[in-house]
Amino acid sequence: MKKLLLFLLIILSKAVAGQDLITAKRLIDTLSSEEMWGRGYTRNGMEKAANFISASFAAYGLSPMDGKDFKQTFSYSVNTFPGKMALNLNGKPLIPGKDFVLSPESMGQQIKGTLIQKDSITFINQEHRVLLILKDKLNWSVAPEVADYTVIEVAAKAISTLPEKIEIDIENKFIPAFPASNICALVKGTKKPDSILLITAHYDHLGSLGKDTYFPGANDNASGVALLLNLAEHYAKNPQPYTMAFICFAAEEIGLIGSKYFTEHPLIELNKIRFLTNLDMVGTGENGITVVNATIHPKEFELLQQLNRDKKYLPKINARGKAANSDHYFFTEKGVPAFFMYTQGGIAAYHDTYDLAKTLPLTEFEHLFRLLTDFNAGLMKALSSR
Structure with a gap:
């Protein structure tokens, strides 16, 4: 028993x-x-x-x-990103979250321009205050402020050539x-x-x-x-x-x-x-x-x-x-x-x-x-x- x-x-x-x-x-x-x-x-x-x-x-x-x-x-x-989130590099559209993320304090932008290579992973468009960084792994976060620049992190495996031409249509909203x-x-x-x-x-x-x-x-x-x-x-x-x-x-x-x-x-x-x-x-x-x-x-x-x-x-x-x-x-x-x-x-x-x-x-x-x-x-x- x-x-x-x-x-x-x-x-x-x-x-x-x-x-x-x-x-x-x-x-x-x-x-x-x-x-x-x-x-x-x-x-x-x-x-x-x-x-x-x-x-x-x-x-x-x-x-x-x-x-x-x-x-x-x-x-x-x-700082939030409720709407448009489009990035094209060399004419190729990239997918947010999978192919790229933004630094969370980034401002919204709608531009077409070119990128200048600074080193093996860093590219800039000085006119529009855009910085692009190639990364092996993407992580995202949130920020309590909005800056006067845009930082884009791109998965290196998402592109086959170095980024030269960039097109951005990004919307942010600061609350x-x-x-x-x-x-x-x-x-x-x-x-x-x-x-x-x-x-x-x-x-x-x-x-x-x-x-x-x-x-x-x-x-x-x-x-x-x-x-x-x-x-x-x-x-x-x-x-x-x-x-x-x-x-x-x-x-x-x-x-x-x-x-x-x-x-x-x-x-x-x-x-x-x-x-x-x-x-x-x-x-x-x-x-x-x-x-x-x-x-x-x-x-x-x-x-x-x-x-x-x-x-x-x-x-x-x-x-x-x-x-x-x-x-x-x-x-x-x-x-x-x-x-x-x-x-x-x-x-x-x-x-x-x-x-x-x-x-x-x-x-x-x-x-x-x-x-x-x-x-x-x-x-x-x-x-x-x-």
């Missing part, structure tokens, strides 16, 4: 974990879909994502962090006060509600480059949001002694603006946050995970390592020091203990049009979910004994 019960428990746990992965894939499909249009600055992509996350928190039964609304609104400036929202929720603790474990992930991505090309952002960071939402649903069903809080930040890609705003206008007292775990790009894992701030918080990092050794969740957990590379950073600067976790290995798509849900392996997604729930339980036990 005991063996039968054990077998049934194992089967049940695998079924539940499998369901978590199915849910995660569905979430990533939605967040990186054409409907969300890169969760950025055109076609209301970021707002659609914010509404989806808010509705998910509500459906799971979480409470708004301020008791009224899941959204914490703010605004910032951004001085783009409205955005952090999405903030919590599950109140059953015993120590004033002690908070906070889980964060940014939901914004790059948006679009012209009217036909968008950046899906499946790994960066639909994967982190999916894991956060899975954890939020889990803790809504299983309230903990400590309050479990969740924030999906906007404006990470443009310089951590959303998380900076929250630390300057907190909806919870920062000194009540006992630990923060930030999730960004967690859709792979063949080579394990890396933990930023591991060297700053050695006791918490050893707890994470010990849990992983005991349960054999991940192939490796790598330690990294302090870094200003995601939304944990401004919390760290305010004295909030925090880790930033990201997976390693697998696909190399990053800030490009190839970061797709259908090619995201989610290799260690379930194991990372289990490790995090164990880690949070271990943190509460360790903190309560101090």
Whole structure:
């Protein structure tokens, strides 16, 4: 009888974990879909994502962090490319996102001209302030300002001859006060509600480059949001002694603006946050995970390592020091203990049009979910004994 019960428990746990992965894939499909249009600055992509996350928190039964609304609104400036995005080199039309990208601060232009070669990869049109650079790999980003020049990065494999004649028809639109929202929720603790474990992930991505090309952002960071939402649903069903809080930040890609705003206008007292775990790009894992701030918080990092050794969740957990590379950073600067976790290995798509849900392996997604729930339980036990 005991063996039968054990077998049934194992089967049940695998079924539940499998369901978590199915849910995660569905979430990533939605967040990186054409409907969300890169969760950025055109076609209301970021707002659609914010509404989806808010509705998910509500459906799971979480409470708004301020008791009224899941959204914490703010605004910032951004340069966008909502319309025309045409480039011809030597009479050959190139495809935005695949064959070329722009430096995100570039101004719009409509010109025909010639290029002068400066070195093996750099070409200029001084009259129109155009710089063209040949690249082996294209990555894109966003910028909070617009410049008086245009920088074009072209995939070297997209052209067979050196660029001499150039034709551009590019439209940009500078938005001085783009409205955005952090999405903030919590599950109140059953015993120590004033002690908070906070889980964060940014939901914004790059948006679009012209009217036909968008950046899906499946790994960066639909994967982190999916894991956060899975954890939020889990803790809504299983309230903990400590309050479990969740924030999906906007404006990470443009310089951590959303998380900076929250630390300057907190909806919870920062000194009540006992630990923060930030999730960004967690859709792979063949080579394990890396933990930023591991060297700053050695006791918490050893707890994470010990849990992983005991349960054999991940192939490796790598330690990294302090870094200003995601939304944990401004919390760290305010004295909030925090880790930033990201997976390693697998696909190399990053800030490009190839970061797709259908090619995201989610290799260690379930194991990372289990490790995090164990880690949070271990943190509460360790903190309560101090």
